Amino acid sequence: MEKSKATIHDISEALGIDSSTVSRALNDSSRVKGKTKKKIINKARELGYQRNSLASKLRTNKTNTIGVIVPRISRHFFSSVIAGIEEVAFNSNYDIIICQSLESVEREKKLIETLLSNRVDGILISISMESTNYDHFEAYKRQGYPIIFFDRPCNILENTNVIINDFQASFEATEHLIDIGCKDIVHFSGPQTLELYKKRRNGYMAALEKHGILVRKEYIIESHLMQEDGIESAKKILNLPKVDSVFSANDTAAISAMQYLKKKHINIPKDIAFVGFSNEPISVVITPSLTTIEQPDFKMGKEAFKLLFEQIENKTSQKENKTKIFSSKLIIRSSTKR
Amino acid sequence: MEKSKATIHDISEALGIDSSTVSRALNDSSRVKGKTKKKIINKARELGYQRNSLASKLRTNKTNTIGVIVPRISRHFFSSVIAGIEEVAFNSNYDIIICQSLESVEREKKLIETLLSNRVDGILISISMESTNYDHFEAYKRQGYPIIFFDRPCNILENTNVIINDFQASFEATEHLIDIGCKDIVHFSGPQTLELYKKRRNGYMAALEKHGILVRKEYIIESHLMQEDGIESAKKILNLPKVDSVFSANDTAAISAMQYLKKKHINIPKDIAFVGFSNEPISVVITPSLTTIEQPDFKMGKEAFKLLFEQIENKTSQKENKTKIFSSKLIIRSSTKR
DNA sequence: TTCTAAAATACAATCGATTGTATTTTATTT
DNA sequence: AAATAAAATACAATCGATTGTATTTTAGAA
Structure with missing residues (x-):
């Protein structure tokens, strides 16, 4: 009642x-004039009226809502991107629904289904590590459904991605290690199903090649780059003939590896120097502080929303690839100071 | 088209x-038998049919969706609570909409309005620091709207809160400082409009009193406990006659204060010992690692959802206060080792 | 074969808001 | 005062799914 x-x-x-x-x-509406309008508004307030958005959305076939799917909301990078999205979305009078895939494709698919059944006007997504094929995305895209990928791009036709120049960033990070005199550089890499991690690995390899350093397969350690993976990777390092530095494709793995190695009395950066990726807040707090790559997270979020908004409003240009590449910045800290 | x-x-x-x-x-439904059902399902697949949840929800007046409002999703404690909520919600076939108030009441109110207009079946909320009065919550509660508060309780009649024993936890934390020989203990406190911070402060004061230590007003430094507040508070400490330790009502402020003091060549824990609150992941990484209070975040999330679920399903018991108090645990690390 | 019960399916109203069109009211002009 | 235009408001269909009730079909019994 x-x-x-x-x-x-x-x-x-x-x-x-x-x-x-x-x-x-x-x-x-201008079709109702002042006096009547006032009467109605007052009565509405009196009755505690509150619009039923479901009915309204059903009727108008427009929800003014977008879905945002990220691997995990607790990652600083993602929560910052979300902050950027929210800021612009708010000004454009859009609501956003935040979801986390937890790196599971199954969950990701279910989330998309739910978002679509709720008729969101579009989706912004950073795909999960588990995603090995893009068929479902391709299907939505083909239907002309507005969907934009950020951070972790999706290489299908006529697709819009909002990313950073991962190759270049990784190249610079690796070159920085070479500059300080490193030669035996390990790379912590992510699942190669993700374009992102391929590019980071390629950047690493290109830097080695440029400086005439042999790329050794066993020096590329692939994992999901979670905390526990960092520890495993650190153990693997200790079994390699000679390692003087690590370029990790994310901060999380770098940091847990550093902590493990510190316990084993390995000096960072003297014995092994470290470069991470993403500039998580924790990277400035750890001792030694971690050299890493800063991404323009907030700006990426704003841009991603803007592009999606365009797709939603002018249905015409949906078929155009408008990939936007941001540049990142190497932040040099103690973990690479010799 | x-x-x-x-x-x-x-x-x-x-x-x-x-x-x-x-x-x-x-x-x-059992009212449609196999052959017809199969025909229908096949055709549905063929046409790419996807249920319109808006229509369905409108008709049934049930959304199977709850709203979750937290101050910020990037806080480890909150993202863990959300993980707990999601786990149980998933099993109960509920969707959740995650929102962040960013500690602003205005935003909080707007979010609630949006959630309600989308007819969520209930709301789980940890109120913003800015919330000074609970009138709007009281209104929903009076209407019998299912709403449960977690972490930051709301003291209105017949209300359900899912919290930890903040008084007890703070008492123990402070006593731990006393145990290691501290006498001049500063407390970083949060806005006293929040019950939570009142309790933490009271726990601190009670411990001092029990051990015959005078409570000095100027030793209680109140702020919003954000990163920048930690630095300000650290500066204030340096102007106090004598300080040998800090009990901070959260980790964020403790950590930024520690970093500031470290830069000023103050030794932690020798000169000033630190205890934080929440066990953010960063607290174990910082040097020295931070003694802090671990809360059963995941379990709290699960319990919060369960209680809300009960309220939603049996409309009867909505008027009952079922506040659930979890116990926390003091984790002793280097910042209090002498 | 006819009748009856049960099974399967169809009819029609409904959820709450929106919106093109129609109608009524008001104001203006002659 | 009548005619007309403009302003204000009412009518009714619609969005897509659900569901109580009614009807038709089928199967089994007499």
Whole structure:
């Protein structure tokens, strides 16, 4: 009984004014004039009226809502991107639904289904590590459904990605290690199913090649780059003939590896120097502080929303690839100071 | 054109079967038997049918969705609580909408309005620091709207909170400092509008009193406990006559204060010992590692959802206070080792 | 074969808001 | 006062799915 909310029809009845007029009044239409409008608004307040968005969205076939899917919300990079998205979305009068895939494709697919069944106007997504094929994305894309990928791009036709120049960033990071005199450089790499990690690995390899350093397969350690993977990778390092530095494709793995090695009395950066990726807040707090790559997270979020917004509003340009590449910045800290 | 999705009526027409039967078939009702059901399901797949949840929710007046509002998703404690909520929600076939208030009441109110207009079945919330009065919550509560508070409780009548024993935890934390020989203990406190911070402060004071230590007002430094507040508070410490330790009501402020003091060549824990609150991942990485209080975040999330679920399903017991208090655990690390 | 019960499916109203069109009211002009 | 235009408001269909009730079909019994 208490749950039954007042509707425009209750207001309509109470005032003897048609519900269409009530609707227009509440939407501030010019077709209802001041006096009537005021009466309606007052009555609405009196009855504790609150618009039923479900009905409204159903009727108008527009939700003014977008879905945002990230691997995990606790990652600083992602929460910052979300902050950027929210800022612009708020100004454009869009709501956002935040979801986390937890790196599982299955969950990712289910989330997309849910978002679509709720008829969000578009989706911003950073795909999960588990995603090995892009068929489902391709299907949405083909239907002309507005969807934009950020950070972790998706290489399908006519697709829009918002990314950084991962190759270049990794190249610079690796070159920085070479500059300080490193030769035996390990790379912590992520799943090669993700374009992102391929590019980071390629950047690493290109830097080695440029400086005439042999690329050794066993010096590229692939994992999911989670905390526990960092420890495993650190153990593997200790079994390699000679290692003087690590370029990790993310901070999380770098940091847990550093901690493991510190416990084993290995001096960082003297014995092994470290470069991470993403500039998680933790990287400045750890001792030694971690050299890493800063991404323009907030700006990426803003841009991603803007591009999605364009796709939503002018249905025309959906087929165009508008990939936007941001540049990142190497932040040099103690973990590479010799 | 492409945006116009297939509906049950399209399936109905294509097969010459009434839409009501189609609806039942897709909902796996026993009123439609195997052969018809199969035909319908196949056609649905063929047409790329996808249920319109908006219509369904509107009709049934049930969304199977709850809203979760936290101050910020990037806080480890909150993202862990959310993980707990999601786990149980998933099993109960509920969707969750994650929102962040960013500690702003205005935003918080707007979020609640949006959630309600989308007719979520209930709300889980950890209120913002800015919230000074609970009128709006009281209103929902009075309407019998299912809403449960976690971590940061809301003291209104017949309300359910999922919290830890903040008084006890703070008492123990402070006593631990006393145990290691501290006497001049500063407390970093949060806004006293929040019950939570009052309790933490009271726990601190009670411990001092128990051990015959005078409570000095100027030793209680109140702020929003953000990163920049930690630095400000650290500066204030340096102006106090004598300080041998700090009990901070959260890790964030403790950590930024520690970093500031380290730069000023103050030895932690020798000169000043530190205890934080929440066990953020960063607290174990910083040097020295931070003694802090671990909260059962994941379990709290699970419990919060369960209680909300009960309220949603048996409308009867909504008026009952079922506050659940979890116990926390002091984790002793280097920042208090002498 | 006819009748009856049960099984299967169809009909039609409904959820709450929106919106194109129609109608009524008001104001203006002659 | 009548005619007309403009302003204000009412009517009714619609969005897509659900569901109580009614009807038709099928199967089994007499």
